[in-house]
Amino acid sequence: MPSWTDTLRFAFQPVVNLTTGGVTALEILARPETGDILAQARRDPELDGNLAALAVAAAAHREALLPLHVNVFAGTLADLGGLTAVRNAVREAGRLPWEVTIDIVPPFTHVPHRALLEAVDALRGEGFRICADGVGDGDIPLRLLSDMAPDVVKLDVSLLSRPAVVRAMRTLCEELGALLSVEGVETELQCESVRSAGAQLAQGDLFAPPSRRPGADVYVPPLPASAEPAPPTGPSVRQYVRPAALLPATASAAQVRARLTGSPDVSGVLLVDRAGVPLRSIHRSRFLLSMSGRYGHALYADRPAAKLGDPPRTVGIDATAWEVLDVVADGERDRTSDDVAVVDRARRCVGVVRLADLVRALAESRVEEAAGLNPLTRLPGSDAITAEVDRRITDGRLFALGWLDVDHFKQVNDGAGFAAGDELIRAVGRALQGAASGSTRVGHIGGDDFLVLADLEGLNRLVASVLDVPWSAGGRPATLSLATVLCAPGSVSDHRQAAACLAPLKQAAKALSGASWVFGQAGLPGHEVRRGVTPAPARAGGPARG
Numbered sequence: 001m002p003s004w005t006d007t008l009r010f011a012f013q014p015v016v017n018l019t020t021g022g023v024t025a026l027e028i029l030a031r032p033e034t035g036d037i038l039a040q041a042r043r044d045p046e047l048d049g050n051l052a053a054l055a056v057a058a059a060a061h062r063e064a065l066l067p068l069h070v071n072v073f074a075g076t077l078a079d080l081g082g083l084t085a086v087r088n089a090v091r092e093a094g095r096l097p098w099e100v101t102i103d104i105v106p107p108f109t110h111v112p113h114r115a116l117l118e119a120v121d122a123l124r125g126e127g128f129r130i131c132a133d134g135v136g137d138g139d140i141p142l143r144l145l146s147d148m149a150p151d152v153v154k155l156d157v158s159l160l161s162r163p164a165v166v167r168a169m170r171t172l173c174e175e176l177g178a179l180l181s182v183e184g185v186e187t188e189l190q191c192e193s194v195r196s197a198g199a200q201l202a203q204g205d206l207f208a209p210p211s212r213r214p215g216a217d218v219y220v221p222p223l224p225a226s227a228e229p230a231p232p233t234g235p236s237v238r239q240y241v242r243p244a245a246l247l248p249a250t251a252s253a254a255q256v257r258a259r260l261t262g263s264p265d266v267s268g269v270l271l272v273d274r275a276g277v278p279l280r281s282i283h284r285s286r287f288l289l290s291m292s293g294r295y296g297h298a299l300y301a302d303r304p305a306a307k308l309g310d311p312p313r314t315v316g317i318d319a320t321a322w323e324v325l326d327v328v329a330d331g332e333r334d335r336t337s338d339d340v341a342v343v344d345r346a347r348r349c350v351g352v353v354r355l356a357d358l359v360r361a362l363a364e365s366r367v368e369e370a371a372g373l374n375p376l377t378r379l380p381g382s383d384a385i386t387a388e389v390d391r392r393i394t395d396g397r398l399f400a401l402g403w404l405d406v407d408h409f410k411q412v413n414d415g416a417g418f419a420a421g422d423e424l425i426r427a428v429g430r431a432l433q434g435a436a437s438g439s440t441r442v443g444h445i446g447g448d449d450f451l452v453l454a455d456l457e458g459l460n461r462l463v464a465s466v467l468d469v470p471w472s473a474g475g476r477p478a479t480l481s482l483a484t485v486l487c488a489p490g491s492v493s494d495h496r497q498a499a500a501c502l503a504p505l506k507q508a509a510k511a512l513s514g515a516s517w518v519f520g521q522a523g524l525p526g527h528e529v530r531r532g533v534t535p536a537p538a539r540a541g542g543p544a545r546g
Helices: 037-042 045-061 076-081 084-090 111-127 142-148 157-161 164-177 189-197 253-263 282-291 296-300 323-327 355-371 380-395 408-416 417-437 458-465 495-510
Strands: 008-017 023-032 070-071 100-105 129-135 152-156 179-183 201-203 244-249 268-272 278-283 313-317 340-343 349-353 401-406 441-446 448-455 472-473 477-478 480-487 514-523 528-533
Touching: 008 045, 023 037, 023 045, 023 100, 037 045, 045 070, 045 076, 045 084, 045 514, 070 076, 076 100, 076 111, 084 100, 084 514, 100 111, 100 458, 111 142, 129 142, 142 164, 152 157, 152 164, 157 179, 157 189, 164 380, 244 253, 253 268, 253 282, 268 349, 278 282, 278 340, 313 323, 323 340, 323 355, 349 355, 380 401, 380 441, 380 448, 380 480, 380 495, 401 408, 401 458, 401 495, 408 417, 408 477, 417 441, 417 448, 417 458, 417 472, 448 458, 448 480, 458 514, 480 495, 495 514
Parallel strands: 023 070, 070 100, 100 129, 129 152, 152 179, 179 201, 244 268, 313 340, 480 514
Antiparallel strands: 008 023, 008 201, 268 278, 340 349, 401 448, 401 480, 441 448, 472 477, 514 528
16 A cells, blocks of 8 residues: 555755845655645644654755755644654754754644743754744744744735735844744746745745745846845845855865765855854865865865864944955955854854855945945935935834025025135035944935935034035025934834925924924924024015025
């Protein structure tokens, strides 16, 4: 009588990094040809554990070297605890625990939370990574999700229709130190929404449908020209993390050689301890050169590979690309091509970044940044500021958006000449730039109009720098007017709504005489006059402030 395993097949679907376009892992999906073994596994923890073990074995049979995602029902973990069958399969496949992510799938109802959390802690203690799967389409309580502290949170694509929920999940992921992934992406429009939501990972038929053979060939739509620019501190290293080739610290030189020669795209190997902390870094070219000498194999093959390695270069997962370049620059000159290990808060390796990726990204960001600068003040234009506004709205941050300009600028230009007017604009730009620190951003959107974006503390410094000093053009006095709207979390949905709240405040500021500042709050009526004087009624034909 045929076994149920005879009719069971497995498919592999890539998990894609949305920035690099590379494959970070493969999710293994059970595909029974007959019957409904998955429904049985949901009721039978031992069967579910065996399915997960068979998934790992299938990946080994297909010689898949990428990190793996293996699905296990929450009830299975709570009942079986340590997943002995999976641990054995990982060891027999020659894989390391930190190369395997356990995707915990619903249902969670009636699953004893304490037993589940104890099982999660045990797996994490051995080095396995944890993913909360089906969030938004399942029944996992938020408190349990927080207590699990997963390394990855997978959202169902249907949640994209509820942006507020996705923003909340992104904020939670940042607090937990987790990556946000969206599964079920089928269209380029959905992919664009996933990127806008701030997710780092995604999977779905758009990139590559599930396949019987594991592969890294995927289609990833290019970043649109209007994509938000990198923050001024540089792009996050998270965007460029590649899977790391990991071996235990006790690996022999022969084992490292086999890994390198069997994977031409692997540029180096990291030797890690039981917890996944990098101990030694082995560079592909230098290692193979040592092994290829006349007596290299005889001398080194059975010796610990660590003797041919170097101390690893590491950066935290929250580092920027510029910080990675600092690490490379501070090191030995002959190691500039070494991979840099990216580690989490527990110092465990979560991947590597390559210098070439970062140099290319930073060069592109500088070109894009230069193209968006105002030629007169060399300040960013409106696109950079509005993108940062949208980012802060998504992050649920309190911020103030301001609009500053020169009063009667046409008369200033006409009376003092355009050269004096240009110098005044440059001087205002320099003052704004000099006062901007921390999270404060300033931009020049054209003519005499500037945008400022700051928290309340930064706003006060910036206001003092432009409203507490005298201004002139060609010996003619000039004044500035500023309108500011305070946007609390949830008060505006995007930069367009914030700009709409700012418009009436700008009109109110222009109605005052002298240096003026009008302050309001999004969603609340009225405004506060913080600087400026209400002028006497103008005579017919009198000039208006512009």
